[in-house]
Amino acid sequence: MTLPLLLLIAAGAATPQSVPAAASPRSEAETAAGSPSFLREADYRVAKIGYRIGLAGREFCPEPYPLTGMSLHHLAEYGAADRAKAAELYGLDRGPGVLAVVENSPAAHAGLIAGDVLLAVNGRAFPSPVEMARGRDNEEARPAIEASEAMLEAELESGPASLTLLRGEQEVSVRLEALAGCPARVRLARSSQVNAFANRGYAIMTTALLDFLESDDELAVVLGHEIAHTILRHPAELEALGVPQGGPLRSFGKNASRVRKTEEEADRLGIRLTWAAGYDVTAAIPYWRRYYGKYDRLPQLFRTHPSLGARERLIRDVIAELDGADSDLGTQRPELGEGALRQR
Ligand SMILES: [Zn+2]
Incomplete structure (x- = not known):
């Protein structure tokens, strides 16, 4: 689509809007309430429909893309002023956070839940979120925002992957096996x-x-x-x-x-x-x-x-x-x- 609003893209590669920003900073009110928010539901709705399209469309995509049914958010996607809160609320200073898990998806079957923080895949640690956020601010490493997801996808392409994650204070391991589909990020x-x-x-x-x-x-x-x-x-x-x-x-x-x-x-x-x-x-x-x-x-x-x-x-x-x-x-x-x- 993007009708008149090419303006948004025009605004340049480094504007917050053009960053894959599932992680729109949550409002103060919502933060205070600490309850499932409109945005959280909206994230889920978008993730679910994207997942279904990615799955159903696989015949159109000769190069299979590993669909997991979870969407992630990253510290670097938040504005500098919101990062301390994002770290405190979601642990995003430790790794990519799980924002939504679509029901009946590979991520759901693996036992992943919203709020989990990903630490490593197949024993390899994800890039440091704090470093990525710093790079983002300097506009020198914008692609790095997607680096964690690229790393996860690369591992999943060769089969089931072992994910180390943080749930509350506990480290947990799960086995995640993706389904082939279209690139529905x-x-x-x-x-x-x-x-x-x-x-x-x-x-x-x-x-x-x-x-x-x-x-x-x-x-x-x-x-x-x-x-x-x-x-x-x-x-x-x-x-x-x-x-x-x-x-x-x-x-x-x-x-x-x-x-x-x-x-x-x-x-x-x-x-x-x-x-x-x-x-x-x-x-x-x-x-x-x-x-x-x-x-x-x-x-x-x-x-x-x-x-x-x-x-x-x-x-x-x-x-x-x-x-x-x-x-x-x-x-x-x-x-x-x-x-x-x-x-x-
Ligand atoms: Zn279009």
Whole structure:
């Protein structure tokens, strides 16, 4: 997606919003209450739908990605002023924290729970969170924020991994075996901008966009679209073509048509992914209507994005193809039951 709000990406690689920031700092009130918060529930909702899409879409992803069903947060994702609190509340100065564990996922089966802190995988310690946070502040080591997850993924790709973690004061070991799927690294970033985008291998959406959505089906449409950008490696493709991440030059001439092409491809694959995960993809139509209705005054939208009419036609075509495949061939959507998924 990312209609007018390319601004967010344009704002640059180092803005908090463009960091995979599941770890939006929690508010004081919420901290005081110490209870399951709206944000915690929202993190779970996003993690669950991302996981389902990643799992159901595996036929679209020739290179299997190890899905665990847990999402993590990192000290470096918090602003400097919030880090002491993040360390105190979540132990994030010790390692990546488990933010959400999707029910019936590999992480749930391994016994992981929200609040666990990861210390090591297969005996190798994760990079120091404090060092990573320092690097982030100096803008010298931004990729390091994702380093822990990359390390975990690399280990899981070669089979089940032994995870050492901290639960309260206790060190615990669990065996985690991932399921093969699509790279569905999803993040919920706390922001007042209604936006979603794909960046550095992550599908990122904001809390303001979450508020704008009216159902899980719409949320699945949004995540399906952004995960599709990731699968299709659109950010890297556009970068290689010299299309700027934002700014006026993105909206002109060849650049605009290149961006528009990636939008159409992401719509096409995104609808298929969302459908495969069992969501009602017709939700895409009212969603885009509301979205365009809200932002149609922004001129760059029309240069870099398909018109609402074109978008609707494309989506309806894909849905018709899927419905046709369903009835003509008698094909079924993949079962999301556990048994069907134990294949790598
Ligand atoms: Zn898009």
